[in-house]
Amino acid sequence: xxxxxxxxxxxxxxxxxxxxxxxxxxxxxxxxxxxxxxxxxxxxxxxxxxxxxxxxxxxxxxxxxxxxxxxxxxxxxxxxxxxxxxxxxxxxxxxxxxxxxxxxxxxxxxxxxxxxxxxxxxxxxxxxxxxxxxxxxxxxxxxxxxxxxxxxxxxxxxxxxxxxxxxxxxxxxxxxxxxxxxxxxxxxxxxx
Amino acid sequence: xxxxxxxxxxxxxxxxxxxxxxxxxxxxxxxxxxxxxxxxxxxxxxxxxxxxxxxxxxxxxxxxxxxxxxxxxxxxxxxxxxxxxxxxxxxxxxxxxxxxxxxxxxxxxxxxxxxxxxxxxxxxxxxxxxxxxxxxxxxxxxxxxxxxxxxxxxxxxxxxxxxxxxxxxxxxxxxxxxxxxxxxxxxxxxxx
DNA sequence: TAAAGTTTTGGACGATCGCCCAAGTCGAAT
DNA sequence: ATTCGACTTGGGCGATCGTCCAAAACTTTA
Numbered sequence: 001x002x003x004x005x006x007x008x009x010x011x012x013x014x015x016x017x018x019x020x021x022x023x024x025x026x027x028x029x030x031x032x033x034x035x036x037x038x039x040x041x042x043x044x045x046x047x048x049x050x051x052x053x054x055x056x057x058x059x060x061x062x063x064x065x066x067x068x069x070x071x072x073x074x075x076x077x078x079x080x081x082x083x084x085x086x087x088x089x090x091x092x093x094x095x096x097x098x099x100x101x102x103x104x105x106x107x108x109x110x111x112x113x114x115x116x117x118x119x120x121x122x123x124x125x126x127x128x129x130x131x132x133x134x135x136x137x138x139x140x141x142x143x144x145x146x147x148x149x150x151x152x153x154x155x156x157x158x159x160x161x162x163x164x165x166x167x168x169x170x171x172x173x174x175x176x177x178x179x180x181x182x183x184x185x186x187x188x189x190x191x192x
Numbered sequence: 193x194x195x196x197x198x199x200x201x202x203x204x205x206x207x208x209x210x211x212x213x214x215x216x217x218x219x220x221x222x223x224x225x226x227x228x229x230x231x232x233x234x235x236x237x238x239x240x241x242x243x244x245x246x247x248x249x250x251x252x253x254x255x256x257x258x259x260x261x262x263x264x265x266x267x268x269x270x271x272x273x274x275x276x277x278x279x280x281x282x283x284x285x286x287x288x289x290x291x292x293x294x295x296x297x298x299x300x301x302x303x304x305x306x307x308x309x310x311x312x313x314x315x316x317x318x319x320x321x322x323x324x325x326x327x328x329x330x331x332x333x334x335x336x337x338x339x340x341x342x343x344x345x346x347x348x349x350x351x352x353x354x355x356x357x358x359x360x361x362x363x364x365x366x367x368x369x370x371x372x373x374x375x376x377x378x379x380x381x382x383x384x
Numbered sequence: 385t386a387a388a389g390t391t392t393t394g395g396a397c398g399a400t401c402g403c404c405c406a407a408g409t410c411g412a413a414t
Numbered sequence: 415a416t417t418c419g420a421c422t423t424g425g426g427c428g429a430t431c432g433t434c435c436a437a438a439a440c441t442t443t444a
Binding site: 025027029030031033106109110112113114115116117124125126129130147148150151154155156157158159160161162163166168169170172177178180181182184185186187 | 217219220222223230275298301303304305306307308309314317318321322339340343344346347349350351352353354355357358360361362365369370372373374377378379
């Protein structure tokens, strides 16, 4: 039978995934090494290559797991809000809760860059982002957005990630203050 | 006397800086090694540590040089445009000319992440970004922007970088198409 | 031309890397 | 109690890392 310890508490595999997620923001995507992640997970170095074919495989699996969870959470939260303006406010409020060096936001940016050099990650992460944009677009339409919803969704997603990126450099930047122009952006359709 | 070869053609030091700039988008910030950059520059491996105290020092100097030049160019171009909407159009047009894996845009993102773990880079890059935001803010005021110019500048800068980031993942994303909502964002002041 | 200074060379050093594996541990099935 | 398969251990392998340095090559000064 398969691993039994998987049913009680976090399995070794999950411990490795969690350790990888925690380490990427600390030492960077390529700074995560076999021994480092094993030490963080509290296991022997060799165990990494028993559960994963390579360190890269571990990082890809760990990263995509986090983004998939984030995606689901955002979809649920957005759907629960009937008004676009209020949803934007909530979104920026969430961003405010992150410190500039927050693991989650830095992980996402690291993944974007890593995807540039890893075709498999690029494809799978691109698929996730595409799904997110599609979800936001239909969400905008349902709430009466009058412009091109695909364009607005793409710009909104890019803006959110850009704010995360700038906060990594300047934690003093307050996302909540950006609500004005951001709501203005979604308040009317595309002119030309 | 000081290096004379610096006066005729690119000095060895400049060749190293150029090689580093070209390599960062290819192999990542931490993927740039002594031997790699020396080979790309066409010099012996040891020369790197003659001109720079460490590879990190080389990368910081190379990166800040590029961003400083970019900053100056953007300032000049923006000042030459009297209308906000037209300037946004030009900005997005410039972004369109980059492929998703364009060296310049990827370098900037790599620097943001590296700055997270390098206090000196963080401070100097943060100062540059701050100067850029201040420049854009006063530029907006001169052109009659009615909202909080600092907020708009911060959001505009973050959005631009976010678009770059998303284009790294999805080169099919067309920046020019985002002009509508982006102009809407800058077309009115902050409501509340 | 000789001496002094500057720049370049190519390899040495110890540390760490990813990946691999023979041996050991442990629970489940017989 | 014994066998078996899943899992873990800790170290070995060759490669590459950042850094350093003595010697060679080149430039400028005297």
